[in-house]
Structure formats: structure tokens, C-alpha cells
Amino acid sequence: MAWIYDRGVIDGCFDKWIRLGWAGTGEPFEGFVDPELLIIETTHAGRYEGRILKAMLTWVRNFHDLINVQRLLHLIDAADTAVLGAVIDIAIQNGADPRLKTVLKYCKPNDTAEVLFKNGDEFGVYDKNQKEFARDEYLKWGLYCTMVEFYDDAMLDKKRVLKMNPLLAIRALIGPNIRSEILFALLNSARIHIKELSRQLGYAYSPVYKEIMSMASSGFISIEKFGRVNVLSLSKGFARYLSCLPV
Template sequence: MIDLLWHQWSSIGAAGYARPDDKRIIDPEALILATTRFGRHDSRLMDEAVDWLVKFGNRISLQRLQGLNKNWPGVADPRVLAAIAEVIGRQVAHRKWRVLVDESVEASEPEGFFIGKDGKPISNSMDADPTFSKHGLMRGALDLRGMSQAPDPQNRQNLIFTLRALLGVNARAEIMAWLLTHESGHPAAIARSTGYFSKSIQQILNEMAESGQVASIRIGREKHFSVPRRESWQELLCPATEDAAGFPVWVDWMPLFSVVTHFAETIGKPGLDDTSEHFQAAKLRDALYDCTAALAQAGRVHAMQAKPGLRGASLVNALLADLEKLLD
């Protein structure tokens, strides 16, 4: 998970190393939410992510960030999100981020911000950062090196940012990205995949259809939308090069991050390693049941080796193998 987050942050411009062969479109808001939790395991990842947001926070849809956070509870750490938002919101250009601070929960008992390999918060002996301390998180000062770059439009993973530059930081960018990666779809499916309200998507699609670049057809009681000149749009936005060919693919990242978070919490429960294999399998089976809807939305249910009928070591081994491949 940490490797994936590093790769995605690097791909959008944070200082780091990206994998050039990945064709999966990055979801900026999902990336931020997942980083608030898993970034606590890697101090440099967290600080480079904040560095990027301080420079390019205006390219993030706060409406969508709030919506995804509400629809997928548990993925983000609310205290970390609020602390980061406060850091970003100090700048006049990013003052809208302060709304996330207003929504934050009251700080609980102070704990170390970064988490060690044993899964426990690391106590901080340095001078604590006052912003994070206010949210109950003890860490040293942020190391913002100012090395972040804007998303490269030549990198096809950054399609969302390219479309936001073209259409604005609003639902139209996600809608267009979805339509360009699917033959067609109805508003409810697009809304579920992009994280917006279905009625809002319906209204925007009807407006976009007036441009002549989006078409609609009624199938039964549902109205389906598509981009008739999809290949032309694909070539315009992501022309084939010697290093990359083919249009990027859409991935529903939030349900995947939700599954990983749920299993990470299950596996990381104190004392689980000391219990019987039968007990561990029972807990993992419960987690698998809880994650079924998210796996279905991500289109991964049928690819899972772990099945409800498996027991003991067979279930544990199958689930661990599934989790390793889940983010590939």
C-alpha cells in the first residue's frame, strides 16, 4: 500500500520515483484520504504529500473530497485530514480548505503521529508541531522542501488533472474521464463510481449533451450517455508515444482503499497473532463479508481466491494472496 501511494504521489508531481508503466488513472481525492491513514507509516511520504498540497491544493475538489470521506468512512484518519487542511488553509489561495478543519472531531488523548512496525504510535521527543498537536497528534515540524511539481499532462495517469485544467475542478472532469474509459453508462452508475450525487450527474450530463460531444440514448427506463467521438478525444488527450500506448483505465480506488483499510485493521488487532488459526480465519471471514459490497463496486469479487466456504489456513492463505494482488 505504501509503495502504491508513493507511486501515485510521485506521478502527480511530488518528489519521488514513479512507475512509468502504470496505466491506471489516479484519483486525487482518494489518494489524499488513504494517505491520511497509511502515510503515518512513512514520514517522508506524508511530508512530500503535504508539500504537494501546499503548492497545488487548488487542484483538489474539496466537495468531492468531503463526499468520498462521508461515503467511505474509515479510510481517512479525520485528525490527520483536519491537521493537513489547517496547514494548507493558512494560505489565502487555499483558504477553502479550512472547511475541513471546521468539520474535524475533537482531539482525543495525544499520541505519536507516526506508527512503528509494531503498529503502535511512536512517541515524539522533538519539539511538537503545534498544528498537529492541536489535533492530538505529536510529531516534529513538517519538512516541506518545496520540490513538488505540477501534474505532467503527458503522464496518462494524470488524466483527471488534465481534464480539470480543461473543464474546471468540478464533476465534469470526472464525468468525462469516466465516459472516455467506458462505452456508455447511466447517471447512477457514473455517480456511484465518481462519488457525486446521481441527480447532479444527471443534470450535468444533460448540459454536456448540448455540446454535441456527449450523446444519450434511452434503454428501457434508463438514459445512457456516451462520447460518440471517443477515440478522437482519447487521441487528443493521450496521444500514443514510444514510451506509452493506449488510453488509461478507470479504477474505483475508494472501494479498494476501503477494503485494504478494513483488512489492515483486522489483521493489526492486538493479540490476533497469538490466537488460534481457527479464530484468525473466523475474524478474516467476517472482514471479507463486510467488504463484499466494496469488492463488488471495484469489480473484484469474482477474482478473489478467498471464498466464504474456505476454513482455517486455507482461508487465511487465500486472503493474504488476494490482498497482495488487490492493488496491482
């Protein structure tokens, strides 16, 4: 996918990774950060700013269990899949959950190898160095790059990451799945109908409906009829419980 350079998007990614736990210089993004969408954006923006690509690589390795693979695959057409493939591959080699290999099936290496980072010097010395000393982990994906380090001393621990990101706290409790997305959405927007909820989440209507009915039968979700429309909200007790996460 073609990506047009936008410094504002790059700076936004910088702030969002700080919100997700990277101890970079600056203030964290104010508001909700969609982790899968940020991963997709960083496959492009990170080619112009190595620090955020390194932050993403570290985050995927450290917090792989908080990534919603199904949602990442839903967004993957917008990614630079060579970069995404390299990041996921390296993260798995360094301890990330092998279930992320599912993502690799949808990643395609570049047909012609190219230097990963696009901000080399005008004399071509940087590009020459990257090509000469490129790591096999990147060459596999049609990329020239020498970076495999992580921000081991510049990433917050999981407890602090969860305190800053309520969606991730819910995922840590019940798993990175469609149910977590539904609960987080209802925690932030009461009285919504199923069709609108499925549209917001980017899931088909049927799996959202199935999860809603399951949680309603357990008393976690209330369904009220307004005219011809069934609207959803969290039960009061369960909403209070979710609002306290992480404990």
C-alpha cells in the same frame, strides 16, 4: 476509523504519489490514481511512512486547485481526520486556497494527543523528542510532530503532473467538479447509462443527471436509447479534444 497496518498499501501509496508528481525513488503507479482517495489512504499509511505524508502535504499545498473538495468530503469518513485536518491547515497557512477550510469543518482533533508517526524507536527517545518539540500546527489537532518542511525540490511542475494524470488535466481546464469527473469517466468508458455512472462516481443520481443534460444540450455528450435505457458517450469531436489534453 481503525486502520490495520498493511505494508502493501503503504508501498502502493508511495507509487501513487510518484504518479501524481512526487519525485520519490521508484516507478510511478501504472494506471489511474484517484487523488482524493489517495489523500484519505495517506492519512493512515503516512503515519507509518513519513515520506509519503510529506509528499501529500507538499502536493496539497502545490496543487490545491486540482482537489475536488466535494469528493474529498464524500470520502472523509474513512480518513484519520486529525491527520487530514493538520495537513489541510498547514497547507492553507503556506499558500493553499482557503476554500479548503470547508474540509476542516469535518475534521476532528484527537481527544488525547498522540505521536503522529508510529514507527519510533524501541527506547521511546523519538516519541519523547516529538512530544517535547511538537509544533503548534499539530498540537491543535491532538498530534505530536515536529515536521513542517515540504518537498520543494522533489515535486514535478504542474505541466508534467497534468501530462501524467488526464483527470487532473480536465480539472485544470474546467475546475475540480462533478463535470470533470463525468467527462473523465466517459472518456474511459463509452456507452454507460446515467445510473451506473452516478454509482461509479459516488454522486447522487440527480446532480449527475442535471450535468449530463446540460452538456448534452451543448453537444458535448451524445445520448442514445437502447431499449428502455439511455446510454451516454462523448461526442466524437469533443472526445478527440479531451484526448489531446494537456496541450
